[in-house]
Amino acid sequence: MGDPSLPDIRIGDADRVDAERLLNEHLTAGRLTPEEYGDRATQAAAARTQGDLLRLFLDLPGPHPNFEAPRQLDTYTAYTPPPISHEPQIAHPPVKRGPSTWVIAAITVPIIVLGVVVTILGTFGSGSFVIGLVVVGLVLLLMFGGG
Structure with a gap:
């Protein structure tokens, strides 16, 4: 056989x-x-x-x-x-999913716009310039600062 x-x-x-x-x-x-x-x-x-x-x-x-x-x-x-x-x-390793791109954009774009507006207004002589830099710095830290 x-x-x-x-x-x-x-x-x-x-x-x-x-x-x-x-x-x-x-x-x-x-x-x-x-x-x-x-x-x-x-x-x-x-x-x-x-x-x-x-x-x-x-x-x-x-x-x-x-x-x-x-x-x-x-x-x-x-x-x-x-x-x-x-x-x-x-x-297969599990797929790691984070927040949606739209959620991130909906949160960060208004903060960036606010930071830019405050920065522009701050260049005209008030203490808002420092506040604008802090806001922009925090936004950049949140976007690129690990986590």
């Missing part, structure tokens, strides 16, 4: 799910391309024997499927395998 050195012992759903999990580990380690992962995951879902699964790992380093003695299931509960997905499960 196949390679005589690979066992023809039947496998269960838990073995198929475990093999798919291990293939996903090889995908995330960069040993498999997404296309290779998809092909092998499809073959793992259709595998019937231990040999069928082990063939998928012949060119890969460990981890490989580990077939243990069958467990006795509780007579009151039946094992329901998780749904099988053939999509690669690559973890």
Whole structure:
């Protein structure tokens, strides 16, 4: 049927799910391309024997499927395998979102306009010039000063 050195012992759903999990580990380690992962995951879902699964790992380093003695299931509960997905499960970092650009513009533009007006009025001889510089300085600090 196949390679005589690979066992023809039947496998269960838990073995198929475990093999798919291990293939996903090889995908995330960069040993498999997404296309290779998809092909092998499809073959793992259709595998019937231990040999069928082990063939998928012949060119890969460990981890490989580990077939243990069958467990006795509780007579009151039946094992329901998780749904099988053939999509690669690559973890992506969460997207960090800040305030909307419109919110920032709605707050900073009036403050900048106020600072410019106060600065212009302050150049005509009153102490408002210093207040204008402080307002503009605070606006620039809020815009570019980390946080």
